[in-house]
Amino acid sequence: MPSPARSRPRLPRGRAADAALASGLFLVVGLGTLRSLIGAREEPWAVTAANWVLIAVACGALYFSSRRPVAAASVAALATAVYYVTSAYDGPLLLAVVVALFLVAAAGRLHAAVVIAALCLIGTALGTIRGNGDVNQVALFMLTGWFVAMITLGGLRHSHLARARETEERAATQERLRIARELHDVVGHHLSLINVQSTAALRRLTKDPAAGADQATEALGAVKDASREALRELRATLGVLREAGEAAPTAPAPGLGRLGELTDAAGAAGLAVTVHRTGDTGPLPVEADLAAYRIVQESLTNVARHARATRADIHLDGDGDGGRLTVTVTDDGRGPAADPARTGPPGSGITGMRERARALGGDLTAGPAPGGGFSVRATLPLARTTATEEPRR
Known part of the structure; x- marks a missing residue:
């Protein structure tokens, strides 16, 4: 029918x-x-x-x-x-x-x-x-009214179509930024782990091929797992670009319930990660849950890539009365400012995390921790809110 x-x-x-x-x-x-x-x-x-x-x-x-x-x-x-x-x-x-x-x-x-x-x-x-x-003069006056009315209506239609196009372009731009942020988080995190593990495997095989074979095999196994997870999340992220009529992805959206996957992957890369939970940290709205997960993911990616750290602490503090979640990721590394390899312009990781927080009406700060290392602290409202200002690029 x-x-x-x-x-x-x-x-x-x-x-x-x-x-x-x-x-x-x-x-x-x-x-x-x-x-x-x-x-x-x-x-x-x-x-x-x-x-x-x-x-x-x-x-x-x-x-x-x-x-x-x-x-x-x-x-x-x-x-x-x-x-x-x-x-x-x-x-x-x-x-x-x-x-x-x-x-x-x-x-x-x-x-x-x-x-x-x-x-x-x-x-x-x-x-x-x-x-x-x-x-006659009356007919001329009426003709003038018709012309003015038609030009006015045409101008109003042009303005309406221009506003509609602007709204559509703005929505498309926001969607492109969201997709770019998702791709950066997914691909950047897993590729960083792959890079760390493959580098470690190569170093062990180079130093002592016989004794380092087992450790290299373990590292390559972690590379395999990270690449498989990267492909799975990449397919889910690109699902928003599928054509009409295609089946929607059935995998659940990432959230803090999958935090163990991040800590296990970081542990396989040689980073000891400890999770501390205080207050009421769940269940969370989908937007806040996804944002918190991506912020932790990007923070751990930066730690593995730049900080030269051995451990990282994740603190999740849920304020039930205030309706907000505070996510803090601290490492014991040297921090990006002290890393001599970080001589170029800053990347988009911290900017992307800050945009995620502000999109929910929250905020994010990042900088050297008081006791050394680097700290990322995000405050996420748990209600559906809209940021009062546009994210700064």
Whole structure:
């Protein structure tokens, strides 16, 4: 059984919409000008035929309105002006000019729409002054109102579409930043562990191939596990880019319930990790749980990559009354400031962690710990909140 969305008729778009607009307008104007083909003659047939050509030109010009709105409106206005000067039969061809002005303004060409409308009004006013009885001052005033209304509506539509595009682009940018942050956290963490373990295995095999074989085998096993986990999380992260109709990933979102996986992986890399829990630390909202997990993951990645530490302490402090979770990761290493390898520009790890915290309305600080080493401290509200300021890049 077809779904309601599929059975609903769709409006034409693109050139089909332009053709529908031009054809529909020609039909309306033609019906309003039929009296030029029937009844008593007020002008020669040759003049009537020429005027019908002008009607076709004025309406047909709107077929090009989406690609050349100003040119289409200019042609429609010129053909309409010649028609009203040469035809003895009054008709609704002025609709072509009204619609064309709306389309020009909707395309964001307000100045061009005002100029075309002003020229049309000046020409009509000159005809009225020279004694044209078909248009009096009241009709000229009403025509001015129509032009102003159409240009105003077109400008409002342009503003609405511009805001919609801006909102869509902003949402796309935020989604790209979120995906980039997820990829950085997932790939960076596991690749750091792979790098540490493979380096250790190579060093042991180089120093003593016979005695270091067992230790190298253990390190390569850790590399295998880390690479498999990296691939699994990478597939889950890239699931947001899947095409419509594809099955959603079934793996649960990372959270503090999987903290043991991080500590085991860090332990395999030679880093002793201890987890301390105080207060009420669960269950947590999905957003806060994921942010806390990623902050711990990135902190441990930085410790393994830069700190030259032997141990790290993770403190989770849940404040049930205040509705917030404090995550602190401290190591006994030298810290990034003292690492001579860190001579280049700072990476995006701490920036990404800070953006995660601020996206939930929290904050994150990172710097040397009082007793040595490096400390990362994040405060995450546990309610659904929105940051009051944009994350600083």
